[in-house]
Amino acid sequence: MQSFQTLKLLVIDDAPTFLFTIKSxxxxxxxxxxxxxxxxSAKLALDLASNKQFDVIICDFNFGTGMxxxxxxxxxxxxxxxxDESVFVLVTGDNSAATVRPIIELKPDEYLLKPFNAITLKxxxxxxxxRRHKLAGLYAAERLLDAEQGLQLCDEMAPFHPEYYxxxxxxxxxxxxxxxxxxxxxxxxxxxxxxxxxxxxKVGLANSLxxxxxxxxxxxxxxxxxxASPNDTQVKTEAAYIKLKDSDIPAAISHLELASxxxxxxSERELIIVNLCLSVEDxxxxxxxxxxxxxxxxxxxxxxxxxxxxxxxxxxxxxxxxTNKAALLEEAKHHLRSVIGTENEAITHEIELIKAHISxxxxxYRSAISLLKNLHNKECFQHFYATYHYAWLLNxxxxxxxxxxxxxxxxxxxxxxxxxxxxxxxxxxxEGLKSHNEDKKSWLKEQYLMVKNGDLDKVTLLETYLAxxxxxxLLKTVCLNIIKSLTYVWPRRYGVxxxxxxxxxxxxxxxxxxxxxxxxxxxxxxxxxSALDKCKGRVD
Numbered sequence: 152m153q154s155f156q157t158l159k160l161l162v163i164d165d166a167p168t169f170l171f172t173i174k175s176x177x178x179x180x181x182x183x184x185x186x187x188x189x190x191x192s193a194k195l196a197l198d199l200a201s202n203k204q205f206d207v208i209i210c211d212f213n214f215g216t217g218m219x220x221x222x223x224x225x226x227x228x229x230x231x232x233x234x235d236e237s238v239f240v241l242v243t244g245d246n247s248a249a250t251v252r253p254i255i256e257l258k259p260d261e262y263l264l265k266p267f268n269a270i271t272l273k274x275x276x277x278x279x280x281x282r283r284h285k286l287a288g289l290y291a292a293e294r295l296l297d298a299e300q301g302l303q304l305c306d307e308m309a310p311f312h313p314e315y316y317x318x319x320x321x322x323x324x325x326x327x328x329x330x331x332x333x334x335x336x337x338x339x340x341x342x343x344x345x346x347x348x349x350x351x352x353k354v355g356l357a358n359s360l361x362x363x364x365x366x367x368x369x370x371x372x373x374x375x376x377x378x379a380s381p382n383d384t385q386v387k388t389e390a391a392y393i394k395l396k397d398s399d400i401p402a403a404i405s406h407l408e409l410a411s412x413x414x415x416x417x418s419e420r421e422l423i424i425v426n427l428c429l430s431v432e433d434x435x436x437x438x439x440x441x442x443x444x445x446x447x448x449x450x451x452x453x454x455x456x457x458x459x460x461x462x463x464x465x466x467x468x469x470x471x472x473x474t475n476k477a478a479l480l481e482e483a484k485h486h487l488r489s490v491i492g493t494e495n496e497a498i499t500h501e502i503e504l505i506k507a508h509i510s511x512x513x514x515x516y517r518s519a520i521s522l523l524k525n526l527h528n529k530e531c532f533q534h535f536y537a538t539y540h541y542a543w544l545l546n547x548x549x550x551x552x553x554x555x556x557x558x559x560x561x562x563x564x565x566x567x568x569x570x571x572x573x574x575x576x577x578x579x580x581x582e583g584l585k586s587h588n589e590d591k592k593s594w595l596k597e598q599y600l601m602v603k604n605g606d607l608d609k610v611t612l613l614e615t616y617l618a619x620x621x622x623x624x625l626l627k628t629v630c631l632n633i634i635k636s637l638t639y640v641w642p643r644r645y646g647v648x649x650x651x652x653x654x655x656x657x658x659x660x661x662x663x664x665x666x667x668x669x670x671x672x673x674x675x676x677x678x679x680x681s682a683l684d685k686c687k688g689r690v691d
Contacts, residue, residue, distance in 0.1 A: 154181070155180060155181035155182045156181060156182065156183050156186075158182060158186065158206040158207055158280070159186045159188075159203065159204065159205050159206050159207075160177060160182060160186060160187045160188070160205060160206065160207045160208070160209065161188050161189070161190065161196060161199060161200060161205040161207070161208045161209070162174060162177075162187065162188070162189045162190070162208075162209045162210075163189070163190045163191075163192075163193070163196045163208065163209070163210040163211060163220075163223070164189075164191070164210075164211040164214075164242070165191050165192065165211065165214045165215055166211070167191065169211070169265070170189040170191070173209065173272075174187050174189060176269050176272060177272075179269060180269060180272065180273050180276075188203070188205075192214065192217070193214060193217055193218040193222075193223045193226070193450075194217075196208075196210070196223065197223075197226060197227075197230070197232070200227065200230075200232040201230070201232065204234065205237065206234075206236065206237060206238065206280070207237070207238045207240070207276065207280065208227070208233075208237065208238070208239050208240065209240045209242060210223060210224065210239065210240065210241055210242065211241075211242050211243065212241050212242065212243040212245070212250060212253075212254060213243065213245070213250070217450045218450045218451060219416075220241050220242075220243075220254075221241075221253055221254070221257050221416070222448075222450065222451050224239055224241070224257060224259060225418075225451065225452075226451060226452055227239070229452045230452070234287075235283070235287040235288075235290040235291040235294065236283045236284055236287045236290075237283070238260045238261070238276070238279045238280050238283050239259045239260050240259060240260060240261045240262065240263060240275070240276070240279065241254050241257070241259045241261075241262040241263075242262070242263045242264075242265060243262070243263075243264060243265065244264070244265035244266075246264050248382070251264075252382065252384070252413060252414045253414050253415075253416060253417075256384050256385070256414050256417065260279040260282070260283060261275045261276070261278070261279045263275060282315065282318070285308075285312055285315065286308070286312075286315060286318065286319070286322075288300075288304045288308075289301060289304055289305070289308070289319070289322045292304060292322075292326070293322065293325065293326075296329060296567065296569055298325075298326040298327070298329040298330045299326075299330070301322060301323075301325075301326040302323065302326045302327070302330075305319050305320075305322055305323040305326070317343065317346075317347065317349065320339055320342070320343050320352075321343075321351060321352075321355075323339050324336050324339045324340055324343075324352075324355045324359075327339060328355075328358065328359070328362070328571070329569075331362070333359045333362040333363050334359075334363065336355065336358075336359045337356060337359035337360065337363065339355075340352045340353075340355040340356035340359060341356060343355075344356065350376060350380065350383070350385075350386070351385075353372055353375075353376055354373075354376065354385060354386060354389045356372060357369040357370075357372040357373045357376075357389055357393065358389060358392065358393075358571075360372070361392065361393045361396045361397075362396070364396075366393065366396060366397045369393050369396075370390075370393055370397075373386060373389055373390045373393055374390075377390060382413050384410040384413055384414050384417075384420075387406045387407070387409055387410040387413075388406070388407065388410055388420070388572060390406045391403040391404075391406035391407045391410075391423075391572065392571065392572045392575060394406065395427075395572070395575045395576070395579060396575070400427050400430055400431050400579055400583075401431065403427060404424060404427050404428065404431075407420055407423060407424050407427070408424065411424070416447050418444060418447055418448055418451075418453060419570055419573060421440055421441075421443055421444040421447065422444055422573065422576075423572055423573055423576045424440045425437050425440045425441045425444060425465070426573075426576035426577060426579065426580050427576050427579055427580075428440060429465070429468065429580050429583075430576070430579040430580045430582070430583035430584075431583060432583070432587070434465070434468045434469040434471070434472060434473075435469055435473070437465050437468065437469070438465045438466060438468075438469045441461065441462060441465045442462075444458075445458060445462060456490050456493060456495070456498055457498075459486055459489060459490050460490060460498065460501050460502075460505070460537075461536055462486060463483050463486050463487055463505050464505070464508075464536065464540050466479050466482055466483045466486070467479075467480075467483055467505070467508045467509070467512065468543070470483065470512060471512065471547065476512070480509060480512055480513070483505070483509060484509065487502065487505055487506075487509075490502065497531075497533050500526060500529070500531040500532065500537070501532075501537050501540075503522055503525070503526055504522070504523075504526060504532075504537060504540060504541055504544070506522060507519045507522035507523050507526070507544065508540070508544055510522065511544065511547070511548065514656075514659050515663075516548075516625060516659070516660060516663045516664060517663040517664070519544075519548070520548075520550075520664075523541070523544065523545070523548075523550070523553075526541065527541075527553055527556070527557075530560070532560065532564065533564070534564055534566075535561060535564045535565055535566065535577055538557060538560045538561045538564045539561055539580055539581065539584065541557050541560075542554060542557035542558055542560075542561055542584060543584060545557055546584060546587065546588045546591070547625075548625045549591075549623040549625055549626055551592070554588060558581070558584070558585060558588075561581050561584075562581065565577055565578065565581070591622060591623065594622065595619060595622065595623060598615055598618065598619050599619075601615060602615060602616075609636070609639070609640045610640055610641075610642065610643060612636065613633065613636040613637070613640050613642050614642050614643065616629055616632050616633045616636060617633060617642060617653070620633060620653075620657065624656070624660070625660055625664070627660055627661060627664040627665060630656075630657035630658075630660040630661050631657075631661050631665070631673075631675070633653065633657045634654065634657050634658065634661065634675075634678050634679055634682050635678050635682075637650065637653070637654060637682035637685060638678055638681040638682050638685065641685065641689075647686050647689050650685075650686055651683075651686055654679070654682050654683060654686075658679055661675065
């Protein structure tokens with residue numbers, strides 16, 4: 152291990168008194184005063200770390216305003232300001248569960264409760280520095296998601312570092328899981344538990360069992376942990392993952408929401424909840440959780456153009472079914488204006504997709520289809536959420552051939568996630584969309600067979616067309632048949648205002664999706680006028 156004299160430290164706290172005290176303490180422990188820098192704000196800390204490599208960072212959890220220590224830690228990792236030997240220590244003077252739980256969940260190298268003395272500081276720093284130094288290769292393999300290299304290092308290090316046996320076995324289990332070698336991971340966790348009763352090993356064993364399809368056994372372990380540790384968010388997250396493996400999305404959402412109540416402000420967990428709400432078409436809840444996600448991250452690297460585009464997407468998903476549709480569309484357009492003009496071509500394509508969605512919602516179908524065709528020909532979507540949005544739109548518009556292609560692109564863009572429950576939540580989104588599309592097509596097939604058989608009376612036939620239109624509003628043939636039917640029959644339980652709205656909606660589809668010559672050939676204008684004439688003089 153390096154001598155304290157050679158190490159460079161950064162201490163971050165908004166209290167000048169604490170900065171002075173801990174710097175003095177560190178100098179007495181053997182750190183050189185010239186190597187101990189201090190920062191009173193997150194911004195200053197990031198500026199310093201961008202120009203100088205630090206071996207140890209001691210950071211307060213709560214700065215009062217702006218980023219907290221948790222978010223600053225994430226910022227350091229995102230900006231690659233930490234080496235695999237860097238030690239990050241969180242400090243807090245608040246020992247309440249509301250503060251300590253988020254710190255534990257974040258898993259810094261160490262955390263300290265104020266006040267602490269020089270002996271405690273020396274012990275904790277020494278342990279963390281030694282561990283990071285000895286196991287740096289494993290931390291690097293984990294960061295790079297190089298599981299094969301990680302497993303090789305586990306085998307090489309284990310005989311020489313018996314003091315880190317359980318740490319190395321934990322790494323081994325993670326690497327095996329990344330490689331989807333779940334039977335071997337299961338053996339690692341079972342072997343660990345035979346030596347010591349550790350909750351992380353129980354969680355890992357439950358995860359392996361779930362991935363092996365042994366859901367009942369996995370749930371038994373997790374349920375016991377939920378009883379023993381009801382406030383452990385790692386356990387609740389694993390419970391949610393197991394429910395996802397069992398296709399019980401509402402139960403998974405419930406576990407994650409409980410975890411967020413215990414430890415608010417976890418960005419990844421909020422994103423997972425958003426994804427799962429979208430997968431079950433709970434768009435109102437998805438929008439509420441995404442707004443919370445943005446509020447949590449307003450001062451962080453996550454507050455970027457892509458997050459704004461995702462907000463617009465979720466707003467538009469909700470607008471499709473909301474009573475306040477007009478207000479949501481205006482909000483979507485407001486946010487869109489803030490990202491228009493970017494030189495990033497990938498974002499430009501996503502902007503075009505959003506314009507197509509807004510056009511569809513406003514009834515400009517020809518424009519929407521033109522934009523979508525252009526995007527389809529370019530095959531230009533580079534990440535999952537944009538591709539999913541494209542497939543979602545095609546499903547709504549009943550463009551089936553292109554939808555099937557978009558679903559294939561979604562699968563290709565799933566990519567690999569280091570957090571397996573984020574990956575699982577994306578898979579749930581994709582499977583939910585596919586299932587919705589299959590259900591819709593199956594139902595439409597039944598309706599078409601009823602129409603084709605010719606056994607329906609005229610009123611029932613019209614009402615069947617109306618039901619199809621409600622499910623698939625942009626099928627131009629159905630819209631045309633509705634207009635034709637309304638020239639000689641009136642639907643049951645419909646008033647004049649409703650019928651006029653139907654005529655207007657269907658006429659808009661017909662005039663935009665048929666070419667003018669087709670409409671002239673079938674004398675469409677006469678049908679349209681006749682349908683309107685049927686409404687005259689009729690009393691609701």
